[in-house]
Amino acid sequence: MKDIAVFGAGGFGREVASIINIINKIENRWNLVGFFDDGVKKGTQISHHGTVLGGISELNNWMTPLDLAIAIGNPFSLKGVKERINNSNIEFPNIIYPDFNMYDASTIEIGIGNIINRGCSCTCDIKIGNFNVFNGNITLGHDDVVGNYNVIMPSVCVSGEVSIGDSNLIGVGSIILQQIKIGNNVRLGAGAVLLTKPKDGNTYIGNPAKIFKY
Secondary structure (H helix, E strand, O other): OEEEEEEOOOHHHHHHHHHHHHHHHHOOOEEEEEEEOOOOOOOOEEOOOEEEOOOHHHHHOOOOOEEEEEOOOOHHHHHHHHHHOOOOOEEOOOEEOOOOEEOOHHHEEEOOOOEEOOOOEEOOOEEEOOOOEEOOOOEEOOOOEEOOOOEEOOOOEEOOOOEEOOOOEEOOOOEEOOOOEEOOOOEEOOOOEEOOOOOOOOEEEOOOOEEEOO
16 A cells, blocks of 8 residues: 545545545555645644644655645645645545546546546546546536646536636536637636636636626
């Protein structure tokens, strides 16, 4: 077994620790050594899973091989943490709930550092980049492309031939219709139905989804 830790000691971190434990019941793959978090005191007990081992500084000084799952639900924070990690001992496996359903696994490409929660499914000819979060019960249609550092909340439906760039937040229960091209830094509100290409860096809400200015 290889040692693994979770970066993020909040609720999502506990969820990811639970997924690791579920995977271990099927395949004895990892030894969960604890958590890293810059905002939680070192030594704090996190449920029954383990303690906080420190923050980025301690992580960058870790002396032995370590797998790391970054359990952060904000695209910008997720990317920021990853870019601050410079320890060559750290590797970033995909944490995938065992029920992940791929219609044609031979045509699906998945990068590194992704977290795929329970109830997700992909059909065929799909590319998923690095450090994406699939928060559960998400469906991806044929020929979808997902970039990096995207956070997709529960019960999102993505139709076929959709392209999603980098650092987007796709809200709970939202729907993206076929052939839509999403760029970067887009926020899609809960329950939104995206019918047209959004502009980078903006928030969209409603059905049909329209740009929303605070």
